[in-house]
């Protein structure tokens with residue numbers, strides 16, 4: 001599956017989309033209430049089919065629900081069920097719950113109720129909207145999400161059928177381990193380093209300023225609303241810029257190496273260790289991006305056990321050392337003297353290779369001139 005995201009041109013017609021999003025939120029909350037009532041009466045989860053069977057009756061009682069289309073209603077039932085299934089599998093701590101209607105952001109259409117036109121426009125519920133067609137849509141569209149962001153802009157996300165990705169270059173057999181750090185963004189086991197760009201820092205300063213201004217505003221005032229929007233705008237800009245950089249770096253790495261190993265980072269654990277800065281650098285997002293770019297490029301991507309003492313272990317002889325955060329160099333009795341992060345990266349690479357087994361990373365390097 002591939003998803004294409006396009007921004008809709010702003011028009012007055014978008015009031016229809018705003019209304020649909022609002023109704024979708026209302027339906028969502030109504031169905032959540034139904035789940036809760038059902039549970040308190042029968043002590044169990046109703047299941048999506050029982051909820052689905054309620055829909056015709058509810059549509060009679062709330063005729064305006066028809067405006068979002070029956071498929072969008074179905075999609076809400078599935079979305080709630082998905083949330084519950086995740087909760088039952090213990091992937092989510094809490095079951096789905098009520099949402100603030102003002103913050104409700106999207107609705108989904110499957111086959112009916114929308115149509116892509118030949119040009120750069122889409123019909124949603126019989127109304128035409130133009131969008132910024134930044135790329136060609138390949139594959140067969142399966143469904144569409146209509147999303148509204150914090151600035152009130154609308155986007156359509158079109159999900160299309162799976163497409164085979166054929167790398168346009170030969171893969172390498174080079175294997176690399178990577179360590180993420182606050183000082184050096186990536187440290188690679190082959191000694192290369194990639195620094196985080198300066199704008200990572202600048203961005204968070206700008207954001208902090210916005211948040212300070214926001215904190216001074218009177219609750220429910222007009223100027224507060226403006227400040228909220230301004231903050232959201234900065235947030236969006238920074239996030240987009242950072243993601244762009246992360247994607248580019250990940251693509252370069254995925255194309256260069258045949259296998260990449262990183263430490264299995266738990267975001268909670270990292271925050272405890274390093275504090276808030278971690279979320280600024282967004283390592284977590286970086287790992288996800290890297291994983292996706294690797295699968296696109298046909299590169300092996302692996303996470304090694306997070307309990308591996310990658311920082312404390314000498315990568316040459318395996319001896320463990322005390323490595324407080326300010327100690328930048330690993331110095332071992334065996335004679336190894338190496339940068340702390342580079343040493344960790346080598347340990348990560350070795351752990352990854354041994355988990356994979358010999359010969360697992362075997363590809364042609366010859367065709368890789370670039």
Ligand SMILES: [Zn+2]
Pocket residue numbers: 314315316317318319332333334335336
């Ligand atoms: Zn050693």
